Amino acid sequence: MILLNILSAGAAQAVVQQVMREFERDTANEVRAEFGAVGAMKARALTGTPADVMVLTDVMIDELIAGGFLAPRRYDLGKVGTGVAVRAGVAKPDIASAESLRASLRAASVITFPDPAIATAGKIVMQCFEKLGIAAEVASKVKLFPNGNAAMNWLAANGDAHAIGITQKTEILPIEGVTYAGALPHEFQQKATYAAGCVATSAHAAAARDFILRLTAPAAKPMLAAAGYEF
Numbered sequence: 470m471i472l473l474n475i476l477s478a479g480a481a482q483a484v485v486q487q488v489m490r491e492f493e494r495d496t497a498n499e500v501r502a503e504f505g506a507v508g509a510m511k512a513r514a515l516t517g518t519p520a521d522v523m524v525l526t527d528v529m530i531d532e533l534i535a536g537g538f539l540a541p542r543r544y545d546l547g548k549v550g551t552g553v554a555v556r557a558g559v560a561k562p563d564i565a566s567a568e569s570l571r572a573s574l575r576a577a578s579v580i581t582f583p584d585p586a587i588a589t590a591g592k593i594v595m596q597c598f599e600k601l602g603i604a605a606e607v608a609s610k611v612k613l614f615p616n617g618n619a620a621m622n623w624l625a626a627n628g629d630a631h632a633i634g635i636t637q638k639t640e641i642l643p644i645e646g647v648t649y650a651g652a653l654p655h656e657f658q659q660k661a662t663y664a665a666g667c668v669a670t671s672a673h674a675a676a677a678r679d680f681i682l683r684l685t686a687p688a689a690k691p692m693l694a695a696a697g698y699e700f
Contacts, residue, residue, distance in 0.1 A: 471673050475502040476510045477524035479616035480549050481663050483643035484696050485524060488684045498676060506588035506616045521671040522680055526589060527662040539666035544685040547698030548660040551593045553650040554634040554641045556624055561650040570654060571601045578631035581612040581620045589661050590617050590636040597657040621647050638697035
């Protein structure tokens with residue numbers, strides 16, 4: 470039996486965990502995974518946290534391949550858009566246009582999303598605020614978390630009827646207690662492609678490739694689509 474270590478973006482947590490269960494069942498090997506914002510996961514890998522497989526944005530995977538940290542091949546999962554969530558049972562806000570999104574954000578009691586210093590979704594949210602011209606106005610309502618999963622779990626447990634969460638769609642759909650209200654309008658979207666790579670120095674390269682193929686092969690597309698990925 471071997472131990473396979475995975476460092477993954479929070480946007481891929483639901484699908485990685487699903488493949489983990491299947492992989493452990495089929496191979497009798499053990500998988501240990503950590504999830505978080507892409508910047509934090511990249512930093513952990515580069516500072517010595519054990520890793521055999523990494524799941525990050527395609528840009529970061531390419532950077533790590535170019536630097537020799539990952540083996541040369543990149544495996545894409547699909548694209549993910551940024552969406553809005555509310556606590557389950559609460560009326561969905563109108564976010565269909567820039568005007569209605571601006572009004573809904575102004576009316577929110579709390580706006581929770583991942584920290585833009587380390588998370589792709591957080592950067593997208595802050596750019597959205599700037600484009601809407603409300604960054605300073607809503608600053609006092611902002612509640613940041615290390616990743617979208619943590620932000621959505623907080624919303625499920627603590628959000629009131631006027632709280633809004635914003636993060637990658639794949640970090641909203643798996644969370645019980647929140648409702649996906651819809652995607653940000655087109656002009657605020659910056660869909661990120663997520664991808665996987667095998668750590669070049671992994672002692673378990675064959676198992677790492679097996680895991681990655683289970684996650685990204687054509688047979689995985691229905692699972693990925695159900696989780697919010699686009700192709």
